């Protein structure tokens with residue numbers, strides 16, 4: 396028996412980066428996996444790909460129902476879809492604040508709300524949210540993004556408390572800077588990509604970026620039935636960024 400045999404998982408933002416690595420790992424370990432993403436190009440060929448924007452409540456309800464209907468169950472939800480923002484507190488418009496919070500925070504509420512009836516029927520129900528190191532450490536030019544991920548940290552604990560008596564575990568991972576297409580875009584937009592890449596590596600005590608596979612490993616560990624006593628945990632996968640001074 397593989398670790399996730401018989402379990403059905405849904406991964407938001409599962410077509411790229413951390414989400415795609417998580418889909419591949421859960422599939423490899425025996426889960427049936429659905430990708431819920433606003434673009435499903437590049438989704439794992441063995442996954443059920445459902446195109447859906449997490450800011451659209453109706454679309455989310457339909458997508459979660461489609462995945463649960465296809466598998467006949469839904470046991471694991473990985474709330475990973477997210478977008479970035481840069482600038483200090485004055486540098487984003489009200490519209491941008493609402494847009495980023497809508498994806499990164501309200502998106503988690505929408506997806507989990509739609510999945511709850513299915514999770515309540517599972518014997519191994521688990522939710523894992525993708526938080527960030529910026530929830531715990533003040534980094535420059537990350538006011539809006541940091542606020543959104545601070546909210547994800549608090550939401551994870553609140554959800555864990557609300558659903559612990561229903562047998563639904565809720566945890567999060569908090570990655571440092573991860574080598575994904577997201578960071579590729581960030582570098583491409585910088586004035587001096589090699590210097591920016593070197594600065595990002597130097598910021599991590601480990602001296603390199605985190606890999607998407609390393610974050611996927613932590614997500615899968617938290618989602619695993621073997622982690623049955625782990626709830627309300629936020630696991631840092633950040634090369635020491637938030638906890639070490641070296």
Ligand SMILES: NC(=O)c1ccc[n+]([C@@H]2O[C@H](COP(=O)([O-])OP(=O)(O)OC[C@H]3O[C@@H](n4cnc5c(N)ncnc54)[C@H](O)[C@@H]3O)[C@@H](O)[C@H]2O)c1
Nearest residue numbers: 408411412413432433448449476477527570572573575577
């Ligand atoms: N890359 C990093 O350094 C880093 C660090 C800490 C946390 N994170 C978090 O990890 C998560 C994944 O990031 P990544 O680096 O893999 O980025 P990525 O851009 O490679 O992947 C993000 C995925 O989310 C999807 N997505 C975005 N908005 C969506 C929406 N409204 N509805 C549905 N899908 C949507 C995108 O289409 C994409 O497939 C995000 O929540 C991000 O905040 C990333």
